[in-house]
Amino acid sequence: MLNQDIYDLLEKEFEKNGIEEDVEEILLDMAEALADQGIMDKEVRLKESYGKTPVEVTGICSVEEGEETVLIKTLKIGKKEFVIEDYFL
Structure with missing residues (x-):
């Protein structure tokens, strides 16, 4: 689960930039889009x-124990970059 402090910062940045989607929704969408590219490791x-x-978003897709995972390393909103370093999917 995403660190609460980072989540709060992302939520504020989303509001500031007029992004209506939820933080988790966007992170999951981005993780799925990274996985769909099929580039592993x-x-x-x-x-x-x-x-x-x-x-x-910057991330690394891999397969562990038959399950596809995506490590999201960073998320950049406009010109502001956030270090995420958390797994999705």
């Missing part, structure tokens, strides 16, 4: 737009 960067705000 390498750092991958992906950029999406929510409204007019660019959101960029």
Whole structure:
């Protein structure tokens, strides 16, 4: 589970940038999009737009015990970058 302090910072940044989606929803969407690329065990960067705000994620997909996991390393909202270092999926 995402650190509460980081979650609160992300939530404030989302509000500031007019992003209506929930923090967890966006992180899961981004993790799924990274996994859909099918690139395993390498750092991958992906950029999406929510409204007019660019959101960029950096993560690593891997398969552990038959399950696909995604480590989200960073999330960049506009020009502000946050270190996440947490697993999704």
